[in-house]
Amino acid sequence: MGLLSQGSPLSWEETQRYADHVRRHGILQFLHIYHAVKDRHKDVLKWGDEVEYMLVSFDHENKKVQLVLSGEDVLETLQEKGERTNPNHPTLWRPEYGSYMIEGTPGQPYGGTMSEFNTVEDNMRKRRKEATSVLEENQALCTITSFPSSSICCRLGCPGFTLPEYKPNPIEGGASKSLFFPDEAINKHPRFSTLTRNIRHRRGEKVVINVPIFKDKNTPSPFIETFPEDDEAAKASKPDHIYMDAMGFGMGNCCLQVTFQACSISEARYLYDQLATICPIVMALSAASPFYRGYVSDIDCRWGVISASVDDRTREERGLEPLKKNNYRISKSRYDSIDSYLSKCGEKYNDIDLTIDKEIYQQLLQEGIDHLLAQHVAHLFIRDPLTLFEEKIHLDDANESDHFENIQSTNWQTMRFKPPPPNSDIGWRVEFRPMEVQLTDFENSAYVVFVVLLTRVILSYKLDFLIPLSKVDENMKVAQKRDAVLQGMFYFRKDICKGGNAVVDGRGKAQSSSELAVEEYTLMSIDTIINGKEGVFPGLIPILNSYLENMEVDVDTRCSILNYLKLIKKRASGELMTVARWMREFIANHPDYKQDSIITDEMNYSLIVKCNQIANELCECPELLGPAFRKVKYSGSKTDSSN
Numbered sequence: 001m002g003l004l005s006q007g008s009p010l011s012w013e014e015t016q017r018y019a020d021h022v023r024r025h026g027i028l029q030f031l032h033i034y035h036a037v038k039d040r041h042k043d044v045l046k047w048g049d050e051v052e053y054m055l056v057s058f059d060h061e062n063k064k065v066q067l068v069l070s071g072e073d074v075l076e077t078l079q080e081k082g083e084r085t086n087p088n089h090p091t092l093w094r095p096e097y098g099s100y101m102i103e104g105t106p107g108q109p110y111g112g113t114m115s116e117f118n119t120v121e122d123n124m125r126k127r128r129k130e131a132t133s134v135l136e137e138n139q140a141l142c143t144i145t146s147f148p149s150s151s152i153c154c155r156l157g158c159p160g161f162t163l164p165e166y167k168p169n170p171i172e173g174g175a176s177k178s179l180f181f182p183d184e185a186i187n188k189h190p191r192f193s194t195l196t197r198n199i200r201h202r203r204g205e206k207v208v209i210n211v212p213i214f215k216d217k218n219t220p221s222p223f224i225e226t227f228p229e230d231d232e233a234a235k236a237s238k239p240d241h242i243y244m245d246a247m248g249f250g251m252g253n254c255c256l257q258v259t260f261q262a263c264s265i266s267e268a269r270y271l272y273d274q275l276a277t278i279c280p281i282v283m284a285l286s287a288a289s290p291f292y293r294g295y296v297s298d299i300d301c302r303w304g305v306i307s308a309s310v311d312d313r314t315r316e317e318r319g320l321e322p323l324k325k326n327n328y329r330i331s332k333s334r335y336d337s338i339d340s341y342l343s344k345c346g347e348k349y350n351d352i353d354l355t356i357d358k359e360i361y362q363q364l365l366q367e368g369i370d371h372l373l374a375q376h377v378a379h380l381f382i383r384d385p386l387t388l389f390e391e392k393i394h395l396d397d398a399n400e401s402d403h404f405e406n407i408q409s410t411n412w413q414t415m416r417f418k419p420p421p422p423n424s425d426i427g428w429r430v431e432f433r434p435m436e437v438q439l440t441d442f443e444n445s446a447y448v449v450f451v452v453l454l455t456r457v458i459l460s461y462k463l464d465f466l467i468p469l470s471k472v473d474e475n476m477k478v479a480q481k482r483d484a485v486l487q488g489m490f491y492f493r494k495d496i497c498k499g500g501n502a503v504v505d506g507r508g509k510a511q512s513s514s515e516l517a518v519e520e521y522t523l524m525s526i527d528t529i530i531n532g533k534e535g536v537f538p539g540l541i542p543i544l545n546s547y548l549e550n551m552e553v554d555v556d557t558r559c560s561i562l563n564y565l566k567l568i569k570k571r572a573s574g575e576l577m578t579v580a581r582w583m584r585e586f587i588a589n590h591p592d593y594k595q596d597s598i599i600t601d602e603m604n605y606s607l608i609v610k611c612n613q614i615a616n617e618l619c620e621c622p623e624l625l626g627p628a629f630r631k632v633k634y635s636g637s638k639t640d641s642s643n
């Protein structure tokens with residue numbers, strides 16, 4: 001979740017005092033980088049994936065599963081055995097928000113050759129095996145996006161979903177002040193609790209997450225929870241919604257990300273824009289998080305939950321009160337979809353209001369940065385730094401970039417445009433961030449390979465997916481709804497091959513979306529977008545297949561890629577279920593389920609046991625995976641959890 005500085009975090013008041021300092025120097029650091037590497041080109045295509053994991057512990061006797069708060073120790077062991085012993089170690093491990101989380105990436109980035117697509121899954125398997133091998137009895141490493149149950153009973157303060165068990169501490173001085181989520185479940189590195197605390201301080205109240213509940217036959221209607229013991233909760237919780245009040249309910253979720261190195265800054269900007277339009281589509285296809293705080297929800301994706309979980313905007317910034325202390329109204333959380341395209345051809349589709357720091361924008365223009373990049377950076381920099389370490393206040397702006405990264409890495413958007421670190425041989429990169437993590441390495445590889453192949457095709461065929469950004473935002477909303485993959489209709493560009501024009505000639509003026517509406521985009525189902533529909537749209541998978549046919553690829557790699565694409569194709573058509581759909585059916589068919597939207601501890605236990613068996617290939621799951629391609633088998637749990 002970003003750069004970790006060692007040291008002592010400043011208090012919120014002190015951090016605020018340095019806000020302008022951080023922004024000022026952050027911009028100087030960005031300018032140094034920009035001027036040093038703006039003309040760099042011919043960097044080779046490289047890319048890498050990031051998988052976030054949860055550590056769980058099974059109590060088979062009492063049919064209970066809990067999140068194990070040992071992420072820091074597990075990480076230490078993995079780094080010690082891995083990268084610190086051997087710089088060429090095939091895996092890299094990093095901390096994540098939850099004390100029950102870790103993040104794994106390949107040790108080295110992948111390169112541009114096709115055969116590397118055939119190593120992704122093996123590397124993910126290695127990661128799973130390696131991390132599993134350092135866990136204790138009855139513990140497992142899970143790739144689930146959102147942990148279904150935080151034990152509903154724990155809303156009254158009784159310990160539940162973590163091991164060791166802790167009571168939530170909704171007291172003054174706590175980091176989250178949550179009624180449900182104990183601070184001990186936050187990673188012990190001070191960055192994470194400081195972020196949590198300062199988001200709350202800046203906002204002026206606890207974060208508020210209200211997720212619509214799934215109304216089943218016996219779900220009370222209206223569905224109302226009362227929180228007499230907590231004023232903020234009583235006011236903030238909405239009828240027919242699952243109420244949550246901590247950063248951990250969002251940032252404690254897991255995702256699957258891919259980062260690309262482009263050959264130049266302009267290629268990176270082009271990819272950033274093109275992939276931004278794909279974000280909602282792939283998010284809906286990867287939907288994997290239907291349950292929150294022990295309830296069945298009416299959404300399938302985590303996005304809005306995380307967005308609300310880190311929403312540090314004040315009431316003034318959210319437009320609830322007239323602006324007095326703050327400078328701007330801000331329309332989105334720090335975790336949200338992108339607000340402006342970066343490439344010349346994207347310019348005319350920039351149709352949403354962009355709040356920018358005008359001084360920074362002017363400064364960037366004066367330094368020779370073009371309008372689009374200047375407004376992008378000036379938009380990121382409307383935010384305050386959320387953490388600052390005493391030892392990292394005064395920096396060498398020509399050779400360090402911590403202040404720039406401070407703001408950049410707490411703008412968690414669907415895409416991230418990443419300048420190279422100072423004095424490094426890393427090129428301009430873009431990060432693709434919307435995907436939910438899947439249960440198996442096979443699925444995670446499939447989604448990663450699909451997205452990477454898509455970038456190849458975008459670049460080689462000069463495809464153009466751009467539509468007005470306001471339409472991408474509408475797509476983001478649809479994408480999170482229950483069963484969006486089959487029910488949702490998404491704005492998508494009709495003629496994606498016209499790109500040639502747009503790429504070369506991007507001088508058009510901004511047009512309102514209605515002016516463009518008639519000819520350029522239309523509403524399509526995900527099936528149409530992915531698989532194509534005669535006379536309407538060619539389909540991304542058919543395009544990828546024809547690209548593959550023209551490429552030299554060894555038989556084994558081709559076979560793997562085709563298998564991955566098949567999974568995507570079938571998820572889009574509904575022939576296979578998304579993880580979200582599968583989880584819903586599992587709970588609906590559980591003998592204990594009372595059709596009241598409640599997930600009991602025991603139901604949660606059987607679900608996670610099943611997920612773990614599927615992930616470790618101890619059982620088949622054709623409705624999710626199809627007749628999936630099987631490679632090496634190993635037992636990924638410390639003991640056989642099939643009992």
Ligand code: GLU
Nearest residue numbers: 001002052251253254255
């Ligand atoms: N876990 C977050 C998510 O699900 C992402 C955190 C990160 O940026 O690494 O989107």
Ligand code: MG
Nearest residue numbers: 001052096103
């Ligand atoms: Mg991460």
